[in-house]
Amino acid sequence: MRSRILFIVNPISGGQVKTFIPSIIDQYLDHNIYDAEIIFTEYAGHATKIAAEAVAAHIDVVASVGGDGTINEVASALESSGKTMAIIPCGSGNGLARTLKIPLDNRKAIQRLNICKTVKIDSGTFNERKFFNMAGIGFDAHISALFAKDKNRGFKGYIQSTFKEISQYHAQAYEISVDGKVYQENAFMISVANSSQYGNNAHIAPFASLNDGLLDVCVIKPFPVYKFPLLAYRMFTKLTHTSNYVDIYRGRDIKITRATDGPVHIDGEPLFFPKEIAIGVKPLSLTLLV
Structure with missing residues (x-):
């Protein structure tokens, strides 16, 4: 049949x-x-x-x-x-x-x-909104909002938006709780990764797994603009975790608090969320034909 x-x-x-x-x-x-x-x-x-x-x-x-x-x-x-x-x-x-x-x-x-052939993967939740690849706060959410309005969508357009905005964007203060352990971070952006990469082989979380029941919280701290090419190089060579400007926390029950409501992105799509964001993971909840 x-x-x-x-x-x-x-x-x-x-x-x-x-x-x-x-x-x-x-x-x-x-x-x-x-x-x-x-x-x-x-x-x-x-x-x-x-x-x-x-x-x-x-x-x-x-x-x-x-x-x-x-x-x-x-x-x-x-x-x-x-x-x-x-x-x-x-x-x-x-x-x-x-x-x-x-x-x-x-x-x-x-x-x-x-x-x-099928596999099962984890899914994440961002204030109950589901994500499957990557969700984020900060600069990448800002870029996602701009990119969504761009008629020339594509990798080139994304890079152009990034270079145009990077020197004007300011880091923000965040409180991040990961399985009960609390971190205070001044962050340029925070990416919550189910998979290892944004796309185009830019790996923000080189050791993230789609089926380990965990999410990787990747904090990019403020960095000099002239360091951006090196940081980008580390992403494309799966070495992001070796940067002094990157902290990665791994866990299941995550909460991020910022000073005000603001933009986020969920799998690249821009949204506006409250200042407190509860993040969770649902292990092996999606079956994929691969």
Whole structure:
């Protein structure tokens, strides 16, 4: 008996047109294994609605065709549902897909589905909002808000925004509680990592694991702007933890308190949160077809 698979396609993720997706699904998906359906999203949050309806309709596999934001929308509906998710990476950074070693070539990613191999990964919560790759406060949340407004989304646009804003952004004071141990930090940004990287192989938490039941809290302390290229180099060579400007704490029950309400990002999508943020982890709560 063939499995039912639904592809949820974000038509604008990563700045790529997705009109080719149906034809390569038809060509590279094994139709002896799957009965396929394709739906294109029409607005922010639409993927979550479609995925929730797919769960209610007992569809076996729901595939996210987009970036980490689209993955978040789909996975938020599938997490703890017992249904299986697949990823066809079409985003700007593709952090989760890269960590899972899912091919960035869409054809190869679709062919990989025919192997039918699954893994379970952890998910995180940020004041009850789910995340699966990375959530953050501070400079990266500021950049995510700017990037979301940029019509030229892509790695180049992200780098341009970063260089433009980095010298103007000021660090803030935070209280961070990790499994009951409290740290006072003056931080440029704080990233809470389920996987090791933001995307594009920039590893903020080199030892983070998707299935260890823990989250890595990565604190980037204020640094001279001229040191940024070295810090970036450490990220791309998985040596972030060796920097004097980085502290990494690992735990399950995390709370971050700042002076005021402000921006955050959840899997790259900007949001506005209160000054107190409760962070948790749900071990092995999402099944992925990889």
